[in-house]
Amino acid sequence: MLPTSETLADLSEGEVLARIFPRLPGSAAQLLGPGDDAAVMRAPDGRFVVTTDMMIQGPDFRLAWSSPHDLGWKAAATNLSDVAAMGARPTALVVAIAAPPSTPISVIEGIADGLRDCCEALAPGCGVVGGDLSASDALTLAVTAFGDLEGREPVLRSGARPGDVVALAGRLGEAAEGLDLLFRLAVDETGTPDAALAQALRAQHPDAVAAQLAPEPPIDRGPAAAAAGATAMLDVSDGLAIDAGRLARASGVGIDFTRSALGENVERALGGGEDHGLLATFPPGAVLPDGFRALGVVTDAAGRVLLDGRPHDQAGWDPYRGWDGAVV
């Protein structure tokens, strides 16, 4: 039997873990890593930041489009982004994976490699300190991520004040463009996701497809924004307009975007989901940290999102309404 055809059902849990552990990144903040009932982490300033997110085959990804490496990468990246959006530096992840017993061990190894490569690229020093393996029908990744505020106050959604500059680090609309391309051009005539078509599409549109399948959120800009005095910040996961609305309501302010700052496709910039950029507000006159660009200003139009001073309404992604039920 070739090594790559080994499945989870062929190996004991201990054997699977022995395959995965050496591939995972260690955490610089770990006092005790995987192997006991729980891990023990350092929390140097007496606090830690924590967020959790689950990705499920079907509603959240298709195996014909995402490689195992993509899945591990994206599961890490989206959680790291939530940590960064508090102004914290990511320190560690714990990862629960559920998979059908027929899953090749190479899939789990690929996920582990994606987790490692994402941490090394976007959040050096952040590692995997624990996890869990279960059986399921649909491949499922549940990641919980931790961060260190390094003595700073967390940057909440609620701190924006009228007159602040609205700024963004990261891409806008590219992940949505990638998803749109995949649904239009990487499906066969029956509408079923197709791996070969996805691979060809990725060669043609590498930036958009990668923004969807293996995003590179600007993790280190979170702590940088906090250090530069950001008054509010959040991860742009459901589209700029939706997430700006959240920040606006939490802060009791308006967010007025400047159309000319939003690029060529303004609707996609405002509506596209899964950007995982960092939307932050800075006091008037603040020097924006490297990587942030101004998109508009904070106004006193409580809870409203505006475009060149006019109201802008935008429907959003909803996990129970947006899934077509397909799991291929």
Add this chain to the structure above:
Amino acid sequence: MLPTSETLADLSEGEVLARIFPRLPGSAAQLLGPGDDAAVMRAPDGRFVVTTDMMIQGPDFRLAWSSPHDLGWKAAATNLSDVAAMGARPTALVVAIAAPPSTPISVIEGIADGLRDCCEALAPGCGVVGGDLSASDALTLAVTAFGDLEGREPVLRSGARPGDVVALAGRLGEAAEGLDLLFRLAVDETGTPDAALAQALRAQHPDAVAAQLAPEPPIDRGPAAAAAGATAMLDVSDGLAIDAGRLARASGVGIDFTRSALGENVERALGGGEDHGLLATFPPGAVLPDGFRALGVVTDAAGRVLLDGRPHDQAGWDPYRGWDGAVV
């Protein structure tokens, strides 16, 4: 439409969260709870303990047997037990739930109630500080739990020394007895789990069925054991013999159980899974903390589990081999 027939698909994510949040327990250690990109937790001694575990409809539970309240309870209890097994006091949980869009909101509310009641009963002050909602075909709960070592060193699996007393807090074999009863007596003639039969069984065998569906691990005995000088400890999740073997290998010692200490059904005590008791070792002559009873002694038979001095071998639960594929 009756309120109880509302499903996840009928409500927006925000509406679902508004239903759940008021039911969840707050954490005494929380500086910032749900609602931002991440929570912020207190870590008073500059460290925190973390563990994660996923429960999936089918391999891990059947909806005909477990009520939503049971599911929330068990998801909390099993994670709290891993925290306690380090000698830490549980402080908080984050909970990711994936469910079919057709799931009644009352199911999610029941899970929230179970999480709350379990925290309040077994780990007062521990609360839910964050979470995630996703769509899936199979109901899935991924819980990550945190704990505070309160200035003590964590109690690892590796610290047992020959001559130590082997002791247990919690039940032995009852959860396995409960599962056996359910599989024998709470299925219809086709072998399909049946809710009415399960309810009748629970009335007849309340302790065994509850030990399986809504276990009450002795969470506060973890910190108590640590304070009393436990040299090693772990959560008994896969059966006493299997888990004693883990402790024995990690410590490089043998564990010799005394048959007369294991109750009437010795095989079930040694083999039954999901007990979630705490197996700990204490220095010779130590006064065992309340709730612990001696089960044997630590020997120098490196890595071996013995029964009255004779080798005992025991096969164990494996997540990819133990599931029959049924998800009802």
